[in-house]
Amino acid sequence: MNRRYFLQGMGGILAGGVVPNLTQAQSSHRLGIAKDLFHANARLTPLRGYQGQDVSCDQAWIEGTIPTDLRGDFFRNGPGLFERGGQRYHHWFDGDGMVHAWRFSERSVSHQARFVRTKKFIAEQQAGEFLVPAFGTAIRPKIPLRSSDTMNTANTNVIKLDGRLYALWEGGSAHAMDSQNLETRELVTWAPELAGMPFSAHPKVEPDGTMWNFGTMMGKLILYKISKQGKLLQHHVMNAPSSAMVHDFVISQNHLIFMFSPISLNIDAVRSGQSMVDSMEWKGQESTKVLLIEKDDFSRTTMLELPAMMLFHFGNAWEEDQTIRLDFVKSTDLGNFKEWMPKMMQGQDIQHGESTPAFLHIDLRTKRVRITQRTEVVEFPRVDPRYVGRRNRFLFYPVATESAEYRTLNGVMRLDLQTGKTEQFDFADRMRLEEHVVVPKAGAAREGEAWLVGVGFDVQRQTSFASVFDAENLSAGPVALAHLPYWTPHCFHGNFYPTSSI
Template structure:
């Protein structure tokens, strides 16, 4: 990889300078509805519980650790962040053993976190909050919150944040080891929070900066096989991607980052220009040769998360993700939620993409209903799948959040769902395969949530093939924890 050329593009983004944002940190904690308690965040403390209260019966084969990551600290020195993306990373380990379920959560000790903990106040700007500068900025890692997801690679648990380095943790204690450099050339370059792990353990990831995407390819043992840089066309937001057996696939919305506006002191959100008259582009890159690519065009829309992708013998690519009309979810709704408002979220729908290389055309089919965080059985990542799992919202009243889990057949539209009673809000749920089984969906759906009636966080366990029957077990913490974004089962 040509490091010098790439770093020139990194410098052009201005992200090694102080980030202008939507406004200064606000003083005091807003009045939160009890249903939104997790958005208060912690004060920087680590927590643990050796034995969660179990309702129902844990499957005897379900043994391992459910790691989760998300922003856990939003306030210091009487000031509060304006956007959830700004919060410092808090990594959780829910360990399932013969004795039951235990929980431990520890903050990732990034350089930012350590400096601000010592000072007792915010020292550096976040994604959506301007802070009076109090520490030197040396690279994008100066802003690194390590707050989005996790990945186990070569025996280390990586806390991921898409703007900079992965942070290594001890998977047993959650103690922070430090930032990871996969090679000298890749040090401090972005490593996204959504790596894709194929059934044989091969791992792919990317990092987005300016008009470029860095691509990473790891062998099943975690060794870096190769990396490369491709042009993305200057898209202002690339959060997730998917892989098929032959391709790396991106869907690039028409969101342009205005570097001139950013450099003049405007906010990041004010520097992202949405072009509804421009197409959303589908970029398919050959895994074996990053220089080989195909592009397709669709009407303008935005997205955060994919479920899966696959392609047939003719090379027709199919992918599913959650679609939104524009960036209002990130730019408007999230800051209002951080301010304690209870308003319905913008509509997000399951979408199904078909891209045909023989015609050069792509099309999109959508399914109504608010949903997010799509997931598939990890044994069929990049392969044809018949089951897509996701939480969704029946009520969408600004208070309930996600209130059901669903298993959907992408081809027939048949679904299996369980709706929780009012007062329970859900986060991402993932598939944990049954040991010894090769059948898609044979296993459990495991995820976390918050019970506002008891002010407790919880872990749900479903039989993945029968969600309508309800959880087979619920493990309840004796306290609440801040909401997370993503997790993995190990």
């Protein structure tokens, strides 16, 4: 493994020593109008972010009844701090990571949230200003950029392996945390030769506990296979199609499957002072590459092509009769990423491009690919965790219902892949929802015999809540809402760990 190659490639740009030539105007974005807009727009309160404080609530107010078999820890992670020293990040993805623990016990539901004490967070809190460039905000570095971990925000996902908690960010190392008090421990090195390597925020965990993950940078793909005890079993570095952003992947019984959207990075734009996001260019005339890698032999690969499309998240994949079937959420291009999210960070609630369910059938014999689509506006697909990499019937999403202003996620939906039918619950414009995860009921035998657990923001109360639905009866509405006395910044991803597995 050529570690130096990766560190230079971390942007070839930042860790490698190419410092953007920023003007004062480019490196400072004053609050002014954004602050006023947030005060006027109660729907976007969570995107104001915190100032670095940790929060906790010993006992949430319960509306309804928490199921007696729903016991465990629901960990979430997302960007929680967006402003320092009179500057505000331009992009949602830039904020410092804040890990949340919603603990479901016999006594109550409690909440605790702590910022991940990354090197970046500690240094910038002490300085009272931004010190390093961010993914979507051009900032002149004020400390040495020794590797991608100098900029690591640990803000995208949180997983648990063998009792240890990991905060994830796809551009660098995982951060180990204490699962009981959420204290940050250290950067994780899976093997000496992997120190500082990219480790994606979307690992896939098979029903037996085996975890697969990847990292990508500058045309290279690194693969990880990790045991349920958190031990590295195998790793591999290979060439891959060039794409400036590969956020997620999916596994089937026998394959790792990646899709590379046609996104290039304009290095000259970075040098001239633009951020990584602003320097990304959509190549709509080029194809989306589909890469299949055999689990048993990483050297055995297949490359296929599709029309240009943008995607962030997959649901699941499985194979039968020499055909791989997988699903993902599709959008047209980089519009939401480069235009809607920055406007949202300035307090503007506007219509965004729609992201819809899409389905891929890959014939392994003929190498032909067929894609089908649906029209619901969704994101963050999840499946029953007992069916990851196996044939699944159901998919669960937050959904933008017809009543949602600006088509924001305000409901939950179950899609039956066998019948094509959906079941939904609509919170109308009062609630804005985050990702919801599937938690099998105690002793459950059927797929989807589970609770659907997630988090949302109550626009009227200006507080956050955890929601619990019966996954087989979403239209009946939540069986319980656990309300906090405060709002929390929106999260991206997380996972529920029942007491028996903790």
